[in-house]
Amino acid sequence: MVTLYHHPFCPHSRFVRLILGEMGIEPRLIEERPWERRREFLMMAAEGATPVLVEDHPPVLPGAEVIAEYLDETRGLGLGDRRLVPDDPAGRAEARRLTIWFNVKFFNESSQWLVREKITKRFMSPDQGGGAPDMQAVRAARSNLRYHLRYIGHLIAGRNWLAGDRLTYADLAAAAHLSCIDYLGDVEWQENETARIWYARVKSRPSFRPLLVERLPGTAPSATYANLDF
Known part of the structure; x- marks a missing residue:
């Protein structure tokens, strides 16, 4: 099981979610508000920033670039021509x-x-x-x-x-x-x-569909946000 600590409108979290979607991985999502400086979250990620990815085994992976590299190294070759990093x-x-x-x-x-x-x-x-x-x-x-x-x-x-x-x-x-x-x-x-x-x-x-259904309380999305033919 892959768990992703994220914030719905954190661009780096969305980047990792898109990667997981392209790889066919459905994570367990835990929403984190980094500005609250939650102690349990800081124990996992000292910098206190989203995203953070956790699997059933160590290590805990903080940061979009670290997560992206890890996912390519552990899953990339299995994607064949759908690998998200070029071969050359x-x-x-x-x-x-x-x-x-x-x-x-x-x-x-x-x-x-x-x-x-x-x-x-x-x-x-x-x-x-x-x-x-x-x-x-x-x-x-x-x-x-x-x-x-x-x-x-x-x-x-x-x-x-x-x-x-x-x-x-x-x-x-x-x-x-x-x-x-x-x-x-x-x-x-x-x-x-x-x-x-x-x-x-x-x-x-x-991979984009889960993002397009998300809504921010009190703020409706723009007319182009979920429109595929904008």
Whole structure:
């Protein structure tokens, strides 16, 4: 049994959930609110961040990159041509580069701020940093998002998927971050038609279905969030 400690609108948690879905693994999901600093959770993951994956045997695996690498090493070869990491060294390097691009650069410049300001802070106490959204941070994150959409469009203009000929971790990472922002209605899809078509392809995969039915209490999703033909 695979157990995943996650938050429904944590982009890194969504990345791991998409990987598990593509591998045909249905995890036991435990929702974690990292800002609450729950002692039992901190005993598993000292950094106090989601996601954390636990199997029936050690080790406990904290962090999206660690989990992704572990899942590929333990299950990747069994997937054959559906493996989410390319077979050749250059392809693997490109997939890793782009996965880091979205999980680190995109997160630091856009998705982290939109999720924190518009979702997470609603559930945090003032002592935890909660309160009204910082609209200056929101505007900056939206501006940065347009740049990342253009980059996705640039990549897809010359490739079938972000890192090459087949779906990889790079596509799942980018789509995971975009899905959180799309729920909030902050993705201006008209900015780049190529990026929109790519995202529609990823969003139409069966692994995405569990994400599209999730709802944030008190906030309805955007009109495009669960629409496969947006």
